[in-house]
Amino acid sequence: MSPHPEIVDAPCAVRAKRERRKDARPGELLSAAMELFVEKGFAATRAEEVATRAGVSKGTLFLYFSSKEELFKAVVRENISGRFAQWSAEMDSFSGSSAELLRCCMLAWWDRVGSTKAAGISKLMMSEAGNFPELADFYRNEVVKPGNALIRRVLQRGMDSGEFRPVDLEYGVYLVLAPMMFLTTWRHSLGHFVAPQTELDPLAYFNTHIDNLLLGLCNQAPLRQSETP
Amino acid sequence: MSPHPEIVDAPCAVRAKRERRKDARPGELLSAAMELFVEKGFAATRAEEVATRAGVSKGTLFLYFSSKEELFKAVVRENISGRFAQWSAEMDSFSGSSAELLRCCMLAWWDRVGSTKAAGISKLMMSEAGNFPELADFYRNEVVKPGNALIRRVLQRGMDSGEFRPVDLEYGVYLVLAPMMFLTTWRHSLGHFVAPQTELDPLAYFNTHIDNLLLGLCNQAPLRQSETP
Amino acid sequence: MSPHPEIVDAPCAVRAKRERRKDARPGELLSAAMELFVEKGFAATRAEEVATRAGVSKGTLFLYFSSKEELFKAVVRENISGRFAQWSAEMDSFSGSSAELLRCCMLAWWDRVGSTKAAGISKLMMSEAGNFPELADFYRNEVVKPGNALIRRVLQRGMDSGEFRPVDLEYGVYLVLAPMMFLTTWRHSLGHFVAPQTELDPLAYFNTHIDNLLLGLCNQAPLRQSETP
Amino acid sequence: MSPHPEIVDAPCAVRAKRERRKDARPGELLSAAMELFVEKGFAATRAEEVATRAGVSKGTLFLYFSSKEELFKAVVRENISGRFAQWSAEMDSFSGSSAELLRCCMLAWWDRVGSTKAAGISKLMMSEAGNFPELADFYRNEVVKPGNALIRRVLQRGMDSGEFRPVDLEYGVYLVLAPMMFLTTWRHSLGHFVAPQTELDPLAYFNTHIDNLLLGLCNQAPLRQSETP
DNA sequence: CATGAATGAGCTTTCATTCAT
């Protein structure tokens, strides 16, 4: 037992509340920022709005993020690029067929990214890359490159096992990527605010794409999981 | 012949020319605006640049369009729809297989739209739809709906002839659309300003997509036209 | 006589008032800027104040000067460096002794610069050079270098004619410069806002300095002009 | 000897140390502030920097000085006057010629003040006097007045002994002061951060000035001390 | 006493829009 617990603990107790706030701030700011960036775009989001939504003042935002661009980068790291390691690990431990893996990956992406607010980031990047070259570079390096590498690995795995016919990896990647990115872009632009009956059902959209993709890649069409007996 | 015809005629000629110019003004402004909006996006395009490129002054721009937003709307109204009738007719007179027709359509789209400046409009619409709901509506009605109908007809033709397996038309459309729209979006955003060796070759991209699409849709893989003896 | 005077003149007449204002603007802004820079320093002068004092809005200032630093440079060019050519010419045409020339130069400097608001610029530069390295560079190149060259020429002239004893030009320059710069700095700082009886009489100050300077430089002390019979 | 003297004594020792530190605080802050004000000027010195350099937090600074301006005033009060008595005594006991004394004084000033950080204070005062009239008053009384008196005594001594020609003391003072003040100002502003080959050599500068000053004041040019056999 | 997280007024600069000519 510590002989001077009150001395040891005192500073902590005193600081506790403050620190709890301080620790929470970046997260609060990041989620406020993501929401606003996705809602209104990067350029159209004012730094002060982000601060206000996070419940702090303009100055505080810049206490945690040195510029609006750095804030955006942090949002991307928090919501996308920071997760590649885990996804990669999950892929490594997958033991089913490559067709199943591919289907699995695409649906998992939908579940964890595509259907969440984070998906708006991809759309935002597509919209504003031209005006923020540095952010575009960042995104290409931190998201596009590792993302493509992940897809490439799935395709390679299928080709190695003989499940998939040989395809040029460079362009094969887009067989997988295009449906995902189009859906994201669509839902955050022209597919937004339409009558419910004309809205796209993402799962139907995905299954149609995956089915045809795999029919094209494999010798034998694999069954959808939902059709598994 | 009068020694100074231009002076004698001046009042008329000048007025004539002026009026011609005056009538042409909106068109010149619209095409300057389209180019710039496509190049730089809506927010990043300065009104003065548009005026300058159209050869008029800043004030004149606002004489014809009450605001930058109105100009944007006018640009979109001016530059889309109107070609569907011809494309539809061309499709009717096509006598080859449906696989050939599908390939043909996609490559024709690339040739006539995707690779031209007009493609920038789709990207523009995707980027700015969120900020212009009214424009988005307009675009959906005038462009998306007839465009999708055209694609639907090709798929229906293939299914009717037994070439294509049955697919849900509603979602099958996106098997064709997604690759086209993704390419457009990509090339105007993150795919822009990258090292030439990392740039996407559109034809290789398209052929990879079409091959796999048709392999998925048909019982028998159809040959590429370029491979036809 | 022009056959169409009204056509030729019309545009001019119409524009006249506008243009007169436009032509006057830079000058009005420059003098407002100089006054404020001298009164409050470069950093402490807000761009909007300059505009307001010149009777225009903030935006107008930036229509004529692309930045606050450029405005300052223009002030310097207008009031100091732009006049070296004339001063140099005047020096060339001087036919008296070098001692007279030196006295003349120093008193002329006082008359045309030192006693005017423009003198505040030197003091300002001394005060703020450290925080605006680019301005300091500019000032060294546009003012210090040519100014020193001018002084050097006077000394050289006197040494060539045998009037002045040989001195190291590099440091001799400061025999002339130091008294001028000290007076300027003093009057705009600690010498400011003191009781009239403790204020420095610039002419007495100058004559004391010039007398001793020339006594030191020449074999024979030259008379002051005011003492010339 | 107690095995844990520091623990036993802690309450006292800690308080003692704390109070010593507490008493030292203002001094540490003042010297940090002086260094920074001299290095970067008043406006460009951030309060937090001062605190950091003094090893305390931003808040603590404002505990001791109610504002940045008050800190500045305290810095000036702390760092000037107080040495005049000694200098005066040294002057009284000087037994050489007045020319030698004058040379001696100027070089001693350079050695003890001009070349040290304390010189920055003069420059600081010159730069910021306009914004702190109260400080300017203080400085004039505590520094300028006694300093000038000292110089006046040297001149008077030379005139009394017949070494120096008669000069108006009021203005003669500046024959001595101007070179010193100009050098100080110059070295802390435009003479700073220039290529070493264009930098001013203070000793050469001083000797050039003193030589000419004495040539002007005396009938016979006195030798430099360094030239004395 | 000491801290440092938080504040918000203030700065320079941009640009859609207006309006006298």
Next chain:
DNA sequence: GATGAATGAAAGCTCATTCAT
């Protein structure tokens, strides 16, 4: 009609100052 000088509302970012702990 056409012009372009003039406007002024923002926006991003800094930093002296405050105050809960």
